[in-house]
Amino acid sequence: MLDACPASVALNGQTPSSLWEMRRKGMGGIRELTSVDAEKAVESFRQGTVPIGHLELYSVGRERWLTSVSRDLSFIAQGGSKVRFLSAPYGGGKTHFFTLARARALSADMLVSYVELNSREAPFDRFEVIFPKIMRSTSLPNGSSIERMLEDWARRFPYYSSEEIETNLRQIAPSLDFRAALRACLQYANTDSADHRMRIQGIVAWLQGYRVLTELKGIGIRANITIANVSEILGSFLRFVKASGYQGLVLLLDEAEAITSLAQSQKRDEANQNIRKLLDNAEEHRGLYILFATTPKFLTDPITGAQSYPALWTRIKDMVGGGLEHTSSRSTLMVLPPFDRTDLDTLAPRIVDTHAIAYGWNARNSCDGTLLDKYVSTFLQRGDPRMIRSFIKGLVSVLDILEEGDGPSTAEALIERMEFEGED
Numbered sequence: 001m002l003d004a005c006p007a008s009v010a011l012n013g014q015t016p017s018s019l020w021e022m023r024r025k026g027m028g029g030i031r032e033l034t035s036v037d038a039e040k041a042v043e044s045f046r047q048g049t050v051p052i053g054h055l056e057l058y059s060v061g062r063e064r065w066l067t068s069v070s071r072d073l074s075f076i077a078q079g080g081s082k083v084r085f086l087s088a089p090y091g092g093g094k095t096h097f098f099t100l101a102r103a104r105a106l107s108a109d110m111l112v113s114y115v116e117l118n119s120r121e122a123p124f125d126r127f128e129v130i131f132p133k134i135m136r137s138t139s140l141p142n143g144s145s146i147e148r149m150l151e152d153w154a155r156r157f158p159y160y161s162s163e164e165i166e167t168n169l170r171q172i173a174p175s176l177d178f179r180a181a182l183r184a185c186l187q188y189a190n191t192d193s194a195d196h197r198m199r200i201q202g203i204v205a206w207l208q209g210y211r212v213l214t215e216l217k218g219i220g221i222r223a224n225i226t227i228a229n230v231s232e233i234l235g236s237f238l239r240f241v242k243a244s245g246y247q248g249l250v251l252l253l254d255e256a257e258a259i260t261s262l263a264q265s266q267k268r269d270e271a272n273q274n275i276r277k278l279l280d281n282a283e284e285h286r287g288l289y290i291l292f293a294t295t296p297k298f299l300t301d302p303i304t305g306a307q308s309y310p311a312l313w314t315r316i317k318d319m320v321g322g323g324l325e326h327t328s329s330r331s332t333l334m335v336l337p338p339f340d341r342t343d344l345d346t347l348a349p350r351i352v353d354t355h356a357i358a359y360g361w362n363a364r365n366s367c368d369g370t371l372l373d374k375y376v377s378t379f380l381q382r383g384d385p386r387m388i389r390s391f392i393k394g395l396v397s398v399l400d401i402l403e404e405g406d407g408p409s410t411a412e413a414l415i416e417r418m419e420f421e422g423e424d
Contacts, residue, residue: 029057030353038357045351045392046400050095055103058350061343062097065336068329069101069291073108076289077247083278085316086293088336091389091421094293097336098252101291105250106141110289111241113138114252124253125270127277128230132209134251135237141246147204153182153244154189172243175229178236180220181206207237231277231284238287248287255294265308272309279315299333338385344376347388348395355399366402367411375415383420390420 033041037053044051051058059066072082088094098114105112113134117124122133138146159165165186173179181203188196202216212224223229241249278290298305299316307313316332339347349372356363375398379391398411 029054030350031357033057033354033357035357035360038354039359041354042358042396045396048091048389048393050099055096055099057354058347059096059100060347061339062093062100062336064329065097065334066100066104068334070104070108071330072289073105073110073247073250076110076250076287077108079286081286081288083275083290083292083332085299085333086291086336087296087299087333088293089295089384089386092386093336093388094254096388098254098291098293102139102250102252105289106139109141109247110250111138111140111246111248112250112252114254116254119267123267123271124274125267126227127274128225128227129209131225131230131234132207135204135207135209138249145204146207147200149244150182150185150200150203151189153240154185157186157189172239173236174239175232175236177206177221177223177229178233178240182240184219184221207233234288235285238285242287248289251288251290253290253292255292255298268304269309272306272312275306276309276312276315279312296335336386339388339391340385341376341380344379344385344391347392348372348376351392351395352399355396355403359403361403363399363402366408367399368408371398371408371411374412378415378418379420382418387421394418394420 033054041051041054041058072084075082086094086097088097102112102114114137115122115130115133117130122130124130135146140146140149157165157168159168165183169179169182173182184199184203188199199215199219202213203221206212206216206221206225209225212221225233238249275292278285302308306316352363352367352372375395379385379394383390383394398414401414402408402411
């Protein structure tokens with residue numbers, strides 16, 4: 001048997017079982033789940049993915065950073081812009097955090113776009129390829145599309161004279177092509193003809209990276225999205241977001257394939273250069289909030305990380321200088337900390353109760369406080385406390401064998417043999 005870690009011993013005269021029972025109180029949200037919703041959550045846990053719904057019920061240890069995101073969103077709504085890095089290992093909760101940030105942004109009346117970066121389909125060394133993907137994945141607070149957003153803006157447009165229209169369009173769109181797109185939207189405002197529908201769809205397709213059609217060239221959209229015009233088009237789109245009544249655009253960039261893994265140093269340099277440009281041009285992109293999720297290696301590896309590109313490193317090295325574990329909640333760098341004993345003690349009973357609802361069994365009888373305490377202690381001794389995915393998957397496997405009729409002794413033996421995944 002493993003020795004219990006210090007935090008697992010009785011506290012103020014209470015046993016692990018009574019402590020776990022205290023953790024269960026105030027969990028009405030979990031108990032109100034339907035069996036279908038609970039099983040969907042457990043299936044996600046079993047696969048090591050983030051549940052689609054009710055994610056807030058399983059959120060622990062991140063409120064400090066989520067509060068800082070809420071502050072950022074208020075700043076963006078007032079006309080600010082910001083780029084922040086989110087650092088955690090694979091399996092360390094970045095996707096979970098992104099999902100929570102997305103929900104907060106949508107509730108703050110902002111558009112949200114999520115792009116997973118990889119070297120083939122979404123290479124960050126080519127921002128002209130990334131921008132169309134931003135457009136394709138953009139979500140609006142009311143669930144509608146960019147196509148509907150263009151139509152609604154045109155219907156509400158308050159100017160009528162040619163001079164007023166052109167003055168307003170110049171204010172919204174520095175890009176001549178984007179301005180031409182908006183002008184075309186106004187021509188067919190309040191109509192639902194086939195020509196109007198085709199034109200709007202063509203404009204959206206252009207923003208999403210498809211080649212300019214002949215019909216679009218006739219209305220003034222002449223250039224495909226390239227490295228030469230992508231920054232100006234992005235700036236115009238951000239102004240259009242504000243003109244449409246929304247508070248800004250939140251861009252979630254997730255490194256599925258890390259910049260540090262790019263084999264060619266030139267591609268790494270170009271990707272790092274794009275990050276540097278986003279940091280330097282933040283003021284030109286008012287209403288834009290970027291969360292860039294990366295791994296600690298990006299910040300600490302001197303060969304393939306940010307240190308290898310001096311123009312970027314000089315802008316972020318002060319944030320890293322004090323150590324990744326000592327960053328302010330207002331820092332450009334957000335480091336998701338390891339989950340501590342309290343976090344795991346809070347989360348584990350929620351997973352147990354969800355499993356019980358999913359499969360209609362009395363999980364508390366079989367997986368009591370003593371067994372859960374042993375599981376958490378084992379994880380803290382053998383696992384990586386940053387890897388919450390590993391913690392949850394292991395607990396679900398314990399619950400699965402208990403639900404199928406195996407006794408606590410079998411579960412204890414499984415826990416004894418468990419090996420928890422580490423950082424990739």
